[in-house]
Amino acid sequence: MEQQYDKYTAEDFEVWRVLFERQVAQLPGMATDEYLAGIQRIGFTADRIPNFTEVNRVLADYTGWQLHVVAGLIPNKEFWKSRICSTTCSGMCRCSPTSTCATS
Numbered sequence: 001m002e003q004q005y006d007k008y009t010a011e012d013f014e015v016w017r018v019l020f021e022r023q024v025a026q027l028p029g030m031a032t033d034e035y036l037a038g039i040q041r042i043g044f045t046a047d048r049i050p051n052f053t054e055v056n057r058v059l060a061d062y063t064g065w066q067l068h069v070v071a072g073l074i075p076n077k078e079f080w081k082s083r084i085c086s087t088t089c090s091g092m093c094r095c096s097p098t099s100t101c102a103t104s
Contacts, residue, residue: 001069003052013049020046 024046027036042058044050056066074082 001071003069005049005051008049013047016049017046020044 024039027039041062042050042055052067052069060066
């Protein structure tokens with residue numbers, strides 16, 4: 001699956017803006033300086049839904065991790081198991097013998 005960035009509507013961008021601004025306003029004093037720096041380093045902003053291709057370039061350079069689009073949210077157990085992988089994914093995720101994340 002791929003993020004279909006061109007399918008986002010003006011309403012999607014407005015929802016992103018509202019949620020981003022609301023969440024970021026809550027972060028000072030609650031989030032670490034490293035977390036706040038990461039938001040800036042990756043380039044998250046209120047006016048633009050993150051493009052996973054662009055985010056992955058930055059994220060992979062700094063962390064070795066990548067985002068993957070999948071059909072749903074991953075249950076907690078599978079998410080924490082996937083943390084041993086070099087990739088974070090949502091949906092049913094499992095680590096292969098080569099430590100890459102695969103959807104099932």
